[in-house]
Amino acid sequence: MEIYVLVKQVPDPEAIVKVKSDTELEIENKYFTSFFDEIAVEAGLKLKEKFGGKVTVLTVDNRRVDALRRGISMGAEEAVQVTDPAIEGSDPFSIARALAAYLKDKPFDLILAGRQAMDDDAGIVGPAVAEALGIPHVNSIVGIEVDDPKKEVKVTREVENGKEILSVSLPALFTCQKGLNTPRIPQVMNVMKAMKAQIKKVDLAALGLSSSDVGSSSARVKVQTYLPPPKRPPVKMIKEDFPENVKRLVKLLREEAKII
Amino acid sequence: MALDFTLGEEQDFFRQTVRDTVNRLIMPRVVELDEKEEFPWDLWKEFAALGYLGLRHEEKYGGMATDTISQMIFYEELARGSCGFAMSVIMQILMGTYFVARFGNEEIKQRILVPAIKGEKIGTICFTEDQSGSDLGGTRTLAAKVDGGWRINGRKQWITNGPIAEFCTVMATVDPKLGLKGLNFYLVERKTDKRDGFVSGQKLHKLGSRCSVTGELVFDNVFVPDENFLGEEVGKGVQYAGEILNEVRVMTAMNALAISKGAMDDAKEYAKNRIAFGNPISKYQLIREKFAKYWAWYEASWNYAYKCAWMIQNKIPCSNECMMAKYHATEMCMYAVEEAMRIYGGNAFCSEYPPQRYWRDAKFLLYGGGTHEVLCDYLGRMFCKD
Numbered sequence: 001m002e003i004y005v006l007v008k009q010v011p012d013p014e015a016i017v018k019v020k021s022d023t024e025l026e027i028e029n030k031y032f033t034s035f036f037d038e039i040a041v042e043a044g045l046k047l048k049e050k051f052g053g054k055v056t057v058l059t060v061d062n063r064r065v066d067a068l069r070r071g072i073s074m075g076a077e078e079a080v081q082v083t084d085p086a087i088e089g090s091d092p093f094s095i096a097r098a099l100a101a102y103l104k105d106k107p108f109d110l111i112l113a114g115r116q117a118m119d120d121d122a123g124i125v126g127p128a129v130a131e132a133l134g135i136p137h138v139n140s141i142v143g144i145e146v147d148d149p150k151k152e153v154k155v156t157r158e159v160e161n162g163k164e165i166l167s168v169s170l171p172a173l174f175t176c177q178k179g180l181n182t183p184r185i186p187q188v189m190n191v192m193k194a195m196k197a198q199i200k201k202v203d204l205a206a207l208g209l210s211s212s213d214v215g216s217s218s219a220r221v222k223v224q225t226y227l228p229p230p231k232r233p234p235v236k237m238i239k240e241d242f243p244e245n246v247k248r249l250v251k252l253l254r255e256e257a258k259i260i
Numbered sequence: 261m262a263l264d265f266t267l268g269e270e271q272d273f274f275r276q277t278v279r280d281t282v283n284r285l286i287m288p289r290v291v292e293l294d295e296k297e298e299f300p301w302d303l304w305k306e307f308a309a310l311g312y313l314g315l316r317h318e319e320k321y322g323g324m325a326t327d328t329i330s331q332m333i334f335y336e337e338l339a340r341g342s343c344g345f346a347m348s349v350i351m352q353i354l355m356g357t358y359f360v361a362r363f364g365n366e367e368i369k370q371r372i373l374v375p376a377i378k379g380e381k382i383g384t385i386c387f388t389e390d391q392s393g394s395d396l397g398g399t400r401t402l403a404a405k406v407d408g409g410w411r412i413n414g415r416k417q418w419i420t421n422g423p424i425a426e427f428c429t430v431m432a433t434v435d436p437k438l439g440l441k442g443l444n445f446y447l448v449e450r451k452t453d454k455r456d457g458f459v460s461g462q463k464l465h466k467l468g469s470r471c472s473v474t475g476e477l478v479f480d481n482v483f484v485p486d487e488n489f490l491g492e493e494v495g496k497g498v499q500y501a502g503e504i505l506n507e508v509r510v511m512t513a514m515n516a517l518a519i520s521k522g523a524m525d526d527a528k529e530y531a532k533n534r535i536a537f538g539n540p541i542s543k544y545q546l547i548r549e550k551f552a553k554y555w556a557w558y559e560a561s562w563n564y565a566y567k568c569a570w571m572i573q574n575k576i577p578c579s580n581e582c583m584m585a586k587y588h589a590t591e592m593c594m595y596a597v598e599e600a601m602r603i604y605g606g607n608a609f610c611s612e613y614p615p616q617r618y619w620r621d622a623k624f625l626l627y628g629g630g631t632h633e634v635l636c637d638y639l640g641r642m643f644c645k646d
Contacts, residue, residue: 188311
C-alpha cells in the first residue's frame, strides 16, 4: 500500500506562548509532532507492516520540521516538506491546497491525518485535502480494517452512545482519533537514521501553484485578534476573627464574586 | 568564527526523542520507582528493546556507536526521569562494558557484550572496597597468577547493579605494595554450578537513587582464564581506567544538571502557587534570589559540561576540565536541591512533595567519579604547580 500521512509540528504543551500583537503570537522554540498525527503515522505503519508498501510523511511548513524526522524515526520511509516563503500566513484551506497539489499525481492508496492539530484545533486540513482530491474521507476513526485485494476499508467511528462502522473504497482519506492505537516509541537505531535522513523539499513552483494560491492573500479565514486568558485576580485576605470573617466571606461571595 | 555553542538540529531532535521516551516510560512512575527500592526489570527490558544500551558500542555487536555529545544528552534526559534508573543504565552502557569491548577477545564479546547490549546480561565494574574508593592505590583485592589464568580473592563494595549482575570488570592488584602500579582489570562472571565466579554479598539500602540496586560482591578464590585479563600489559589498570574517567565525570555532571533542573522547575511551580502574606511566594525577593543564583550557576555548569563532552569527542586532553565540570555541576546541584527544600518550607519534610526525593538522589553524586575532597585536593595541587 502507498500511504501518505499528513503531519504538523505544533508548540510543545510546555512552551511559553505570549500574545505579541493582535494577530501575532510569540511562541517559545519548543515544538513536537501533533499527538493525533502520531496516531496517524502509527496506523500507516501498522498497515504497511501487514500489507507491504511504503509510508511517506508530508507537511507544509517553512520552519525546521522535526515532525518529519519523528515520522522517519517511527518507521516511515520518506519525508517531504512543502516549503516556500509565500506560504506564510496560510489558512487551513491554503495548506490543504498545497498538500493536494503535491498528492494529486501520486499513486496513493490511502492518506491519513490527525483528526485535528493540537495548536489551532481546527480539524480542517484533512477533509479539505480529500475534497480537493475528490476522494472519500471519514473523520475521527478509532478502528480500521483493510481488504487490500478488494481495495476496500472498514472504519469505525465513535458516535453518540455507540459506534458506527463505515465501508469506504480506496483511495480515501481518514483522520485518526485517540483510541485507534498507541503510537510506538522509536527505536534508537531509527532515531539515528532519522537524524541523518534527507528531507525532500518542494516549493510552490514545483507544485504548479503561485503565491496567489496560498499565504495570507488567499486566506479565507483570518485571525482578527488573539486575547490572552484573563489574569488571576489578586487574593483578598480577610483579617477579622470568627465569626466576623465568615460573615465577611459570605458578603464578598454574594456581592463581589456573585456566586451565591 | 570557530566558537559555536549550538548543539545542532540532529542533536536537538535526539534530545526531543529521548525526552519524549522518558516522559512516556519513566515520568508516570517516578514515585513508585523511588518507594519500591527494586530494580525495574520491565523498564530495563523496554529501554533494551529500544536499543539504548548499545548507544556507545560498535554496530557489529548490536550497538549504535553514537558520538559523546549524543551519549551525554541521553544521560542528562534519562536522569531527569529517574536518577536511580539512569545509574543502572549508564553502568551498562559505559563502565560495565567498556573494558570488555576494549580488551575482550571475539568469543568474550559475543558471549558477554552482545547479550549485554540486548539487556540480557547485566554488567558492572568493581572499584570500591572498605578501605579504598577514590584512593585506588589502596585496593586489596588480590589477583594471583596461576597456570592458565588468575585466582582472585577479595570483596568489593558499593557496586551499582551488583546484586543482579551476571558479569563484572573487577579491579584487583597483583601486589598491594605496588599501589597504583599493581592494578589490573579482570572479567569475572557470576558463580554457577558449572562455572567459578563471584557471589553477591549484602544489598545496600540507600538514601537515594533507590531503584538502582547496589551491593557487595565477594570473590572467594575465583579462577578466571587468561583471556579474562582485560588489558595489554600487567600494571596498566589505572592508565586504562583513565580512558573513561573523563566520560564518567562529565556523565556525573549530566546527572547533576538533570536533578537540579527537576528540583528547581518543581520549586518554581510551587512558588508561583503557594500564597503567603497575600502573594505567591515567587514574588518575594529572597525567593527570587534563590532562582537567580541557581539559574546563573546552572547555565554555567551546563555549558561547561557540554564543552567537556565536546573536548572528549574531539580527543582534546581534558582531565582537569572534566574534574572541574563534575565538581561545578554537583556543587550547583547541592545548592539547587537544598534551596528547593527551603522554597517548599515545611512541606519539603513530607514525602508527598518531591524536593526530598531530589535532595536524596543528589547526594550520591558527591562520591562517584571521585569525592570532591579528593578532586579539590588534586586540582588545588595542579593550580599551584610551577
